[in-house]
Amino acid sequence: MKKRTFLKNLALSGLAGSASFQALAKTVDAYAHIPAEKLASDEGFWRKIRDGYRLKPDYINLENGYYCFIPKEILESYIETIREINFQGSWYFRTVQWDNKDKAAARLAEMFGGSPDEIAITRNATESLDIIISGYPWQKGDEAIFAHQDYGSIKNMFELASRRYGIINKIVDIPNHPKSDEEIVKIYENAITSKTKLIMVSHMINITGQILPVKKICEMAHKHGVEVMLDGAHCIAHFDFKIDELGCDYYACSLHKWLSVPLGAGLLYTKKEKINQIWPLMAPYELDHTNIKNLNHTGTHPVATDLAVNYAIDYYNKIGPKRKEERLRYLQRYWSDQVRNMPGIVLNTPKDPARSCGIANVGIKGMDPSVMAKTLLEKHRIYTVGIEYAGVNGCRITPNIYTTPEELDTFVKALMEMTKA
Incomplete structure (x- = not known):
């Protein structure tokens, strides 16, 4: 394809031609027969999705709610688009x-x-x-x-x-x-x-x-x-x-x-x-x-x-809207159900699964949310955000589809230790 016409078609071409997306498609298609509710807890599948994310080893990131950073399948095409627009310059801006x-x-x-x-x-x-x-x-x-x-x-x-x-x-x-x-x-x-x-x-x-x-x-x-x-x-x-x-x-x-x-x-x-x-x-x-x-x-x-x-x-279509929703809700309930009745813990998110999805907020009685967030990061290497606002006192916990149950187990263990401190 000529460079001059590349960006005319770019808006419709999407990810399909990239090698990383083709690999993703093969992975997803291999699990297409599994219902979304069951696939939500299939860690073999989600670990393959996790491979598409570049994750910092410094901490467990449970603050995806601010910004869900980009998996490589999107990032590679985005960077190539930046290069191409830089090549096209004013022509692109004045035409398509x-x-x-x-x-x-x-x-x-x-x-x-x-x-x-x-x-x-x-x-x-x-x-x-x-x-x-x-x-x-x-x-x-x-x-x-x-x-x-x-x-x-x-x-x-x-x-x-x-x-x-x-x-x-x-x-x-x-x-x-x-x-x-x-x-x-x-x-x-x-x-x-x-x-x-x-x-x-x-x-x-x-x-x-x-x-x-x-x-x-x-x-x-x-x-x-x-x-x-x-x-x-x-x-x-x-x-x-x-x-x-x-x-x-x-x-x-x-x-x-x-x-x-x-x-x-x-x-x-x-x-x-x-x-x-x-x-x-x-x-x-x-x-x-x-x-x-x-x-x-x-x-x-x-x-x-x-x-x-x-x-x-x-990318969202290939993962599947229902698969993603079920995965996020599963991850939230995985940790929140473990601590909901724990002494010293306050859940600020409704128990009814229909009233929440991937995001929840948890507090520790007697602990300032900023201290809670600082302790989670410095002692337990878990990054989140403390919220003390409009009757809510706790840390907002926002896993993403790449988050593993093992990481959430680490978070639950940290809460247990902090409530006993």
């Missing part, structure tokens, strides 16, 4: 960059829900949410609802909107161990008044891993004429769902997390009929697009990351 970005966005829509003209590639979930909050057609006295447990900088964006537009922010509390979906739905419903315009809900609460009944919340809110924006920063490629089946008006995600796209890619879904009511955060080259392009202009940016979305989707 937008077509290729559109194709990547269309693949995201096909994979995760929504139509291509409702999905934009942003830089991260924060930017996606800020686009909606800053561009919403607020009037003085309008009300917004969100939770204490939501992401800090997004709550601050609502505060900026309050200062700028005179809106009123109403903040609710979500229990770590709800009795039912209805309990959570009622918390949001009780905060609604005739002035409420927008509710932000975490699809998965980032500090505990609790999955909220967002579809039921959306149905309730719409009965009151209120729009819903979902913060799904941790959800896409973590567990299997379709955005447009949730009933939300807006959805945001960071693709560098569980989809393992290189840093610099996020997703924004805006329901088609809502697009034109949102003011762009940055003006596009051409004003007044009738689709999502009106909202996600960022100027010259790392276009190789846009193309790497394709590689990440190929």
Whole structure:
């Protein structure tokens, strides 16, 4: 293939031609007959997947929630794309960059829900949410609802909107161990008044891993004429769902997390009929697009990351959405079930398997979370993050598909020692 035409086709070619991906495909295909629930604990399979990751020997990494670094099957193609774009230079930017970005966005829509003209590639979930909050057609006295447990900088964006537009922010509390979906739905419903315009809900609460009944919340809110924006920063490629089946008006995600796209890619879904009511955060080259392009202009940016979305989707598809979901849930329950009733231990994540997946939060009574995280790293060579925020005191534990039960056994043993200290 001529160099001049290489990147014209790159957005659709994906990983299929790389040697590492062909090896991955053979591995996965050999286990295709095993149901996802059973494969979740088949360490022979997952050790072969682990071989695709370059892992630091310094510590056991249980902090994948911030950034799920890239397996070699994606990384090799991404680096080659950077080289090729550097070779093509301005020609690429002035010819095919937008077509290729559109194709990547269309693949995201096909994979995760929504139509291509409702999905934009942003830089991260924060930017996606800020686009909606800053561009919403607020009037003085309008009300917004969100939770204490939501992401800090997004709550601050609502505060900026309050200062700028005179809106009123109403903040609710979500229990770590709800009795039912209805309990959570009622918390949001009780905060609604005739002035409420927008509710932000975490699809998965980032500090505990609790999955909220967002579809039921959306149905309730719409009965009151209120729009819903979902913060799904941790959800896409973590567990299997379709955005447009949730009933939300807006959805945001960071693709560098569980989809393992290189840093610099996020997703924004805006329901088609809502697009034109949102003011762009940055003006596009051409004003007044009738689709999502009106909202996600960022100027010259790392276009190789846009193309790497394709590689990440190929990898995710080959692993299999249900296989990955079952593996992550299995790993979380592997360690959390062992310590849930342990004296001195506090689990800040619901026991019901449907209310969580790979992320959970655990604390030790009487121990500051920062001390807990420091002890885990310095004494037990386990890296995680301490959280003391919105009624949650503990360390967030986020394994990835490459994590082994033996590593989690080491973590459980460390907790046992620390509770006796």
